[in-house]
Amino acid sequence: xxxxxxxxxxxxxxxxxxxxxxxxxxxxxxxxxxxxxxxxxxxxxxxxxxxxxxxxxxxxxxxxxxxxxxxxxxxxxxxxxxxxxxxxxxxxxxxxxxxxxxxxxxxxxxxxxxxxxxxxxxxxxxxxxxxxxxxxxxxxxxxxxxxxxxxxxxxxxxxxxxxxxxxxxxxxxxxxxxxxxxxxxxxxxxxxxxxxxxxxxxxxxxxxxxxxxxxxxxxxxxxxxxxxxxxxxxxxxxxxxxxxxxxxxxxxxxxxxxxxxxxxxxxxxxxxxxxxxxxxxxxxxxxxxxxxxxxxxxxxxxxxxxxxxxxxxxxxxxxxxxxxxxxxxxxxxxxxxxxxxxxxxxxxxxxxxxxxxxxxxxxxxxxxxxxxxxxxxxxxxxxxxxxxxxxxxxxxxxxxxxxxxxxxxxxxxxxxxxxxxxxxxxxxxxxxxxxxxxxxxxxxxxxx
Amino acid sequence: xxxxxxxxxxxxxxxxxxxxxxxxxxxxxxxxxxxxxxxxxxxxxxxxxxxxxxxxxxxxxxxxxxxxxxxxxxxxxxxxxxxxxxxxxxxxxxxxxxxxxxxxxxxxxxxxxxxxxxxxxxxxxxxxxxxxxxxxxxxxxxxxxxxxxxxxxxxxxxxxxxxxxxxxxxxxxxxxxxxxxxxxxxxxxxxxxxxxxxxxxxxxxxxxxxxxxxxxxxxxxxxxxxxxxxxxxxxxxxxxxxxxxxxxxxxxxxxxxxxxxxxxxxxxxxxxxxxxxxxxxxxxxxxxxxxxxxxxxxxxxxxxxxxxxxxxxxxxxxxxxxxxxxxxxxxxxxxxxxxxxxxxxxxxxxxxxxxxxxxxxxxxxxxxxxxxxxxxxxxxxxxxxxxxxxxxxxxxxxxxxxxxxxxxxxxxxxxxxxxxxxxxxxxxxxxxxxxxxxxxxxxxxxxxxxxxxxxxxxxxxxxxxxxxxxxxxxxxxxx
Numbered sequence: 044x045x046x047x048x049x050x051x052x053x054x055x056x057x058x059x060x061x062x063x064x065x066x067x068x069x070x071x072x073x074x075x076x077x078x079x080x081x082x083x084x085x086x087x088x089x090x091x092x093x094x095x096x097x098x099x100x101x102x103x104x105x106x107x108x109x110x111x112x113x114x115x116x117x118x119x120x121x122x123x124x125x126x127x128x129x130x131x132x133x134x135x136x137x138x139x140x141x142x143x144x145x146x147x148x149x150x151x152x153x154x155x156x157x158x159x160x161x162x163x164x165x166x167x168x169x170x171x172x173x174x175x176x177x178x179x180x181x182x183x184x185x186x187x188x189x190x191x192x193x194x195x196x197x198x199x200x201x202x203x204x205x206x207x208x209x210x211x212x213x214x215x216x217x218x219x220x221x222x223x224x225x226x227x228x229x230x231x232x233x234x235x236x237x238x239x240x241x242x243x244x245x246x247x248x249x250x251x252x253x254x255x256x257x258x259x260x261x262x263x264x265x266x267x268x269x270x271x272x273x274x275x276x277x278x279x280x281x282x283x284x285x286x287x288x289x290x291x292x293x294x295x296x297x298x299x300x301x302x303x304x305x306x307x308x309x310x311x312x313x314x315x316x317x318x319x320x321x322x323x324x325x326x327x328x329x330x331x332x333x334x335x336x337x338x339x340x341x342x343x344x345x346x347x348x349x350x351x352x353x354x355x356x357x358x359x360x361x362x363x364x365x366x367x368x369x370x371x372x373x374x375x376x377x378x379x380x381x382x383x384x385x386x387x388x389x390x391x392x393x394x395x396x397x398x399x400x401x402x403x404x405x406x407x408x409x410x411x412x413x414x415x416x417x418x419x420x421x422x423x424x425x426x427x428x429x430x431x432x433x434x435x436x437x438x439x440x441x442x443x444x445x446x447x448x449x450x451x452x453x454x455x456x457x458x459x460x461x462x463x464x465x466x467x468x469x470x471x472x473x474x475x476x477x478x479x480x481x482x483x484x485x486x487x488x489x490x491x
Numbered sequence: 492x493x494x495x496x497x498x499x500x501x502x503x504x505x506x507x508x509x510x511x512x513x514x515x516x517x518x519x520x521x522x523x524x525x526x527x528x529x530x531x532x533x534x535x536x537x538x539x540x541x542x543x544x545x546x547x548x549x550x551x552x553x554x555x556x557x558x559x560x561x562x563x564x565x566x567x568x569x570x571x572x573x574x575x576x577x578x579x580x581x582x583x584x585x586x587x588x589x590x591x592x593x594x595x596x597x598x599x600x601x602x603x604x605x606x607x608x609x610x611x612x613x614x615x616x617x618x619x620x621x622x623x624x625x626x627x628x629x630x631x632x633x634x635x636x637x638x639x640x641x642x643x644x645x646x647x648x649x650x651x652x653x654x655x656x657x658x659x660x661x662x663x664x665x666x667x668x669x670x671x672x673x674x675x676x677x678x679x680x681x682x683x684x685x686x687x688x689x690x691x692x693x694x695x696x697x698x699x700x701x702x703x704x705x706x707x708x709x710x711x712x713x714x715x716x717x718x719x720x721x722x723x724x725x726x727x728x729x730x731x732x733x734x735x736x737x738x739x740x741x742x743x744x745x746x747x748x749x750x751x752x753x754x755x756x757x758x759x760x761x762x763x764x765x766x767x768x769x770x771x772x773x774x775x776x777x778x779x780x781x782x783x784x785x786x787x788x789x790x791x792x793x794x795x796x797x798x799x800x801x802x803x804x805x806x807x808x809x810x811x812x813x814x815x816x817x818x819x820x821x822x823x824x825x826x827x828x829x830x831x832x833x834x835x836x837x838x839x840x841x842x843x844x845x846x847x848x849x850x851x852x853x854x855x856x857x858x859x860x861x862x863x864x865x866x867x868x869x870x871x872x873x874x875x876x877x878x879x880x881x882x883x884x885x886x887x888x889x890x891x892x893x894x895x896x897x898x899x900x901x902x903x904x905x906x907x908x909x910x911x912x913x914x915x916x917x918x919x920x921x922x923x924x925x926x927x928x929x930x931x932x933x934x935x936x937x938x939x940x941x942x943x944x945x946x947x948x949x950x951x952x953x954x955x956x957x958x959x960x961x962x963x964x965x966x967x968x969x970x
Contacts, residue, residue, distance in 0.1 A: 298635060
């Protein structure tokens with residue numbers, strides 16, 4: 044049995060699938076993709092594993108008689124693909140008509156371009172082992188034990204839709220995440236993320252991790268209570284990515300967002316603006332079209348503190364009587380890359396302005412008690428510093444942040460001009476994020 | 492496909508690898524969602540490809556392709572071989588594997604009603620019935636938005652390694668989740684059934700979900716939650732006795748016993764992502780909990796979401812006693828970590844897809860049951876809280892500082908259950924949690940979770956479970 048794929052011929056795969064599907068349904072969107080993943084992981088100052096994944100996939104959305112179904116397959120033998128399409132159409136026919144059905148349509152605007160593709164990453168010319176070693180050695184100037192991962196990702200895609208869209212795209216990203224230790228439980232974290240290899244700074248990531256590990260050695264006591272908290276771009280990106288999810292019109296529709304019924308309301312301080320962009324230069328998750336073949340672009344979510352819009356696909360746009368923002372997800376619109384506008388402060392100024400505060404450089408495990416209210420807690424990890432009267436006193440450990448996103452947005456005190464692209468294990472949606480200082484944050488500790 | 496797998500192994504060995512394995516890994520399935528009584532687009536997946544792992548001069552490399560032909564396999568193996576070579580100069584810790592008994596086996600999970608025979612129409616009918624069930628259970632309470640999901644999948648593997656293992660396996664799985672949200676008496680809410688963003692899930696055929704406890708549970712929970720969501724009862728921060736429900740005892744077993752006893756965390760391999768452990772390699776035999784604290788991880792539990800009989804290194808699965816009457820007894824190992832510890836693998840190596848490397852994972856982690864009824868546990872409390880379920884939870888990356896925010900909570904006074912209240916916070920260290928247990932319930936309950944670990948992240952199906960646990964004198968407060 045012949046393979047549908049020969050080499051990187053996505054067009055052939057897309058056209059074959061589209062031909063098989065489109066003649067039997069009312070609407071179809073077919074995206075053929077190739078994801079090339081190269082990774083070096085390291086721990087205890089040593090490379091632990093190298094990885095190379097080369098995966099082709101076909102995504103299919105179809106509708107027939109207002110019934111809708113989606114599928115994805117990596118089983119690309121011609122007969123298997125035909126069987127998959129048969130099963131998908133049969134499953135769609137057995138499903139129920141949907142009141143939400145919206146025909147696919149072509150956007151009135153032409154596709155814009157993005158320039159987030161680096162041939163060196165795509166072709167595997169970037170020496171990941173060498174870069175990982177540079178990162179390790181950089182951190183070891185301050186620390187004695189280092190772990191982390193370096194990932195390069197290339198995504199080729201090709202779309203055909205019954206609304207007349209036919210378009211290809213390609214994008215790359217490269218990220219390094221480093222954790223350095225000076226003692227078993229004293230560590231620092233650093234990262235660097237870019238859409239091209241020139242933008243990756245492994246030395247800086249290693250240096251930041253190492254310096255935080257060293258600076259954290261002077262550890263001291265702290266008390267539960269309310270603090271001013273200065274979040275690093277890594278931490279603010281984690282918190283803001285949730286606002287991205289909450290701004291999906293689907294989350295609004297099903298009531299699992301604190302942004303329900305808040306359009307044109309004040310939801311943040313005046314200095315805060317957040318947008319989504321598929322195309323901005325440097326973004327890590329770029330694509331010129333969404334899963335419905337609609338033109339992706341830039342969407343204002345919060346502008347100067349006012350909630351200006353939600354992220355839409357064609358279905359939610361119809362429900363909300365507006366236009367798609369090019370964020371499909373067939374079921375659920377989702378953010379591409381989130382951009383937080385920078386403020387006017389510097390890191391140094393913000394630290395100096397703190398009377399009783401904390402600097403949180405990394406966090407994980409942000410979890411919500413009630414998605415509708417946005418109430419959450421999250422755990423600082425790696426370096427966290429206690430600040431008194433504008434000076435760093437010592438590092439602290441064993442704390443937990445309890446807050447809610449609506450409160451936090453209204454209690455942002457200052458933000459830095461400096462912003463960084465963040466994407467790592469804990470931050471799935473890339474966010475261009477600043478240092479952010481928030482007032483009156485509740486900090487607690489575990490008993491025992 | 493054995494020919495292709497053999498080709499991969501031979502190719503790797505011919506290029507100088509001392510070890511090679513190939514895993515053809517297929518996952519097919521369908522999921523259906525119901526939104527406020529309306530069917531959402533269904534989702535069908537067919538994921539199939541080969542994962543390849545080699546060790547060359549002590550360097551480990553992993554790769555995958557879904558082009559199932561010799562040229563693609565050959566190309567990936569050549570690249571892995573080069574990668575391994577290129578990393579040799581900087582490898583300070585060579586990867587070696589512990590001994591094991593290579594076996595040939597073909598195992599599967601019992602599937603009375605084949606999932607492939609269950610059409611979309613039956614999934615839709617089930618969802619609509621469950622939705623009606625929830626509305627009926629709510630008795631007029633406004634669950635204004637309801638998202639219900641059912642899924643079915645079949646995971647098949649064909650595994651071969653250069654030491655003589657050849658294992659074929661087939662595991663069908665079914666599952667149910669739901670989100671309910673709305674506004675009641677001016678307060679907005681989001682809850683899930685089962686609570687805690689969990690899932691009701693099983694390995695096995697359609698009979699597991701259609702003839703299981705799902706109807707009874709959804710209706711009962713939909714009703715119980717109305718009482719909780721209407722509650723305005725307040726409490727002060729205080730140190731009291733707390734009885735935790737099976738959802739929380741299971742999660743605590745998974746998060747604060749299972750994870751810190753994964754040997755790869757203890758050795759630092761996951762340090763930069765999922766984290767390390769508060770335990771050290773020499774901590775086997777250390778007391779962490781009371782005599783009541785016995786925690787098991789058992790992949791061989793029939794009907795469980797984490798069910799398997801051989802792991803993804805071909806090692807035969809067995810029950811693992813992680814904590815025995817409060818003593819740290821056993822770490823979870825693959826063949827590489829067990830070699831470092833001078834022991835044998837206890838078959839904890841799992842990968843969630845063809846394009847992910849097998850790493851140390853849990854399967855079905857639970858607290859061993861005791862001998863008390865829930866009434867007996869409550870009667871033994873003068874002043875306290877029953878925290879039956881939760882929504883928010885988290886734990887630090889060394890698995891020491893954990894927190895659960897209760898969803899269904901009730902005051903206990905004088906050995907009797909009193910009014911419901913919500914958002915009670917238990918924030919406690921791992922030793923304090925496990926050493927505070929003085930009695931356990933005799934009914935064991937499980938839910939399904941997707942455990943996240945690895946880089947790239949791998950979500951893998953597990954069961955978490957336990958009985959009710961009674962903790963003496965712990966601090967709780969209300970959010």
